[in-house]
Amino acid sequence: xxxxxxxxxxxxxxxxxxxxGVFLWINISGRYTDLADRNASTLRIFRVSMITSxxxxxxxxxxxESTEVTEAISRSALLYSxxxxxxxxxILVCGITMLLTVISKKYYKPEISRAxxxxxxxxxxGSIICLVLTWLFS
Amino acid sequence: MSWICDYCxxxxxDRDTECFVCGRERSKESIREAKRAARExxxxxxxxxxxxxxxxxxxxxxxxxxxxFSVIALIVLYLKMQSGSLGDLVYTGIAIAENIGxxxxxxxxxxxxxxxxQLLDSPLKNIGSNYEAIxxxxxxxxxxxxxCIITELFVNRSVKYETFSQKFILLKDAIVGAxxxxxxxxxxxxxxxxxxxxxxxxxAEEIVQKIKEPFMQFKE
Numbered sequence: 001x002x003x004x005x006x007x008x009x010x011x012x013x014x015x016x017x018x019x020x021g022v023f024l025w026i027n028i029s030g031r032y033t034d035l036a037d038r039n040a041s042t043l044r045i046f047r048v049s050m051i052t053s054x055x056x057x058x059x060x061x062x063x064x065e066s067t068e069v070t071e072a073i074s075r076s077a078l079l080y081s082x083x084x085x086x087x088x089x090x091i092l093v094c095g096i097t098m099l100l101t102v103i104s105k106k107y108y109k110p111e112i113s114r115a116x117x118x119x120x121x122x123x124x125x126g127s128i129i130c131l132v133l134t135w136l137f138s
Numbered sequence: 139m140s141w142i143c144d145y146c147x148x149x150x151x152d153r154d155t156e157c158f159v160c161g162r163e164r165s166k167e168s169i170r171e172a173k174r175a176a177r178e179x180x181x182x183x184x185x186x187x188x189x190x191x192x193x194x195x196x197x198x199x200x201x202x203x204x205x206x207f208s209v210i211a212l213i214v215l216y217l218k219m220q221s222g223s224l225g226d227l228v229y230t231g232i233a234i235a236e237n238i239g240x241x242x243x244x245x246x247x248x249x250x251x252x253x254x255x256q257l258l259d260s261p262l263k264n265i266g267s268n269y270e271a272i273x274x275x276x277x278x279x280x281x282x283x284x285x286c287i288i289t290e291l292f293v294n295r296s297v298k299y300e301t302f303s304q305k306f307i308l309l310k311d312a313i314v315g316a317x318x319x320x321x322x323x324x325x326x327x328x329x330x331x332x333x334x335x336x337x338x339x340x341x342a343e344e345i346v347q348k349i350k351e352p353f354m355q356f357k358e
Contacts, residue, residue: 004210008203015199022192029185042193049200056207061234063214066226069233136238 002064006075009056013083016049020090020119024097027115035111043118050126053083054133061137077137084130090123141168 023042026035057079064072094116101108140149143157144165152172156163218224 001210001214005207008207008210011199012203012207015196015203018192018196018199022189022196026185026189038189045196045200052204059207059211062227062230063211064230066223066229069230072230073234073237136241137234138241 002060002068002072002075005056005060005063006079009053009060009079010082012049012056013053013086016046016053017086017090019046019049020123021093023119024093024115027111028097028109039115039118043122046119047122050083050087050122054080054126054130057083057133073137077134080130080134080137084127084134087123087127087130091120091127094120094123141172144168 019042023039023046026038026042057076060079061069061072061076097112098116101112140151141154141164142149143160143162145162146157146160148157148159150157150164154164215224218226
């Protein structure tokens with residue numbers, strides 16, 4: 001049962017990562033008339049996925065058998081480290097995108113700058129929280 | 139889609155290669171513009187398909203994992219209630235809190251202290267013991283020179299100095315001797331400070347090396 005919970009949390013985390021990629025991509029291609037609506041809905045799902053994956057990682061530990069608490073705590077630490085690495089990867093991609101748009105002024109668009117900042121503002125605290133939780137659960 | 143004739147401004151169908159009113163051929167700019175518009179339209183369609191498929195996949199993944207998790211969590215809670223072991227949740231929570239507490243204790247009692255000791259202990263101890271040695275040396279030197287002056291000027295009254303210049307030479311030698319001692323003290327202190335700075339730098343390099351070691355293993 002706890003294995004299913006573990007993998008469900010991983011899938012949720014990956015879905016959030018996918019939405020981060022979609023968010024960045026729609027702002028880079030920028031060919032949509034309803035870009036603001038799409039941005040808002042994508043960001044909302046991204047935030048929900050992040051918060052629920054952090055909560056689920058904790059619940060995975062809490063719902064375990066009383067005889068397997070130590071393994072459950074280690075598994076939660078592993079989950080938090082995977083979530084933290086995912087959000088750090090998002091931050092890295094944001095940084096590379098900003099760098100490329102700054103270096104090559106041909107590709108610069110204000111929407112890209114705004115999108116990377118929005119993503120960064122959500123991913124950074126999330127990754128810090130997950131890193132701290134990884135340490136606390138290790 | 140249509141194109142406008144450059145000569146008679148008639149709107150023609152996109153598939154027409156010449157104007158149906160004046161018979162002039164379609165201009166190259168117009169053809170290029172039409173191709174560019176078609177390409178943009180195609181890209182927009184592809185982007186839309188990719189966006190929709192990715193967001194649907196993502197939403198399905200989110201929704202299914204949340205639903206699956208909630209169902210499994212409810213089943214687990216129900217089974218615990220049936221077997222009367224709902225209190226296990228509290229014990230698990232306490233075990234988690236204890237684990238967190240242990241990590242905090244480890245950080246502040248052991249790790250921080252170890253880092254502080256590694257960084258500051260040796261250089262400070264050296265400064266402390268070296269300072270003591272230098273201070274004693276300085277005191278001894280001053281004391282010895284002072285004793286000489288006092289002995290020569292005031293204790294050995296049996297030895298009479300005939301002229302002022304003899305007394306002056308004696309004082310001059312005592313002052314020069316004291317100055318030399320102080321100079322030795324200052325240069326020793328300067329050397330000691332330099333040694334301690336290099337010791338701190340060496341310790342910092344060692345710590346950086348220790349942090350790098352686990353990552354070097356992954357690289358291999």
